[in-house]
Amino acid sequence: MRSLLARAHSRLVTLGDERGDVPGWVLITLMTAGLVIVVWSLAGQALGDVFDQAIKRVTGFGG
Template sequence: MIKLNLFLKSKAATFIKTESRGDVPGWVLVVLMTTALVTGIWSIAAPKLTTILRNSLDAMGGIR
């Protein structure tokens, strides 16, 4: 009974170790794709956002 228990625990530990390693490439891909999307959107939107910010700050400068 003890040998069976130890055998099952070792097999479960091996299964858990191999199962948890399999998703790392997926997360790396998600991070890289997100970074690419943010960089692409930012490069398109940055000039317009800069103009909006400058106009807002200039308008606030006239309040005082």
């Protein structure tokens, strides 16, 4: 029983020490947001048209 508790405690301590790479996640988030902005600005109208056509076909309101 003692060894089981010791292993569980060491595992919890190990998990508590793994915080991750916060600056890396911030960089990934900012780069993703930047890519979304670039793609949206370049292809926003075309993506909107494709969406509208798809909705019209699904609902039967268009040709």
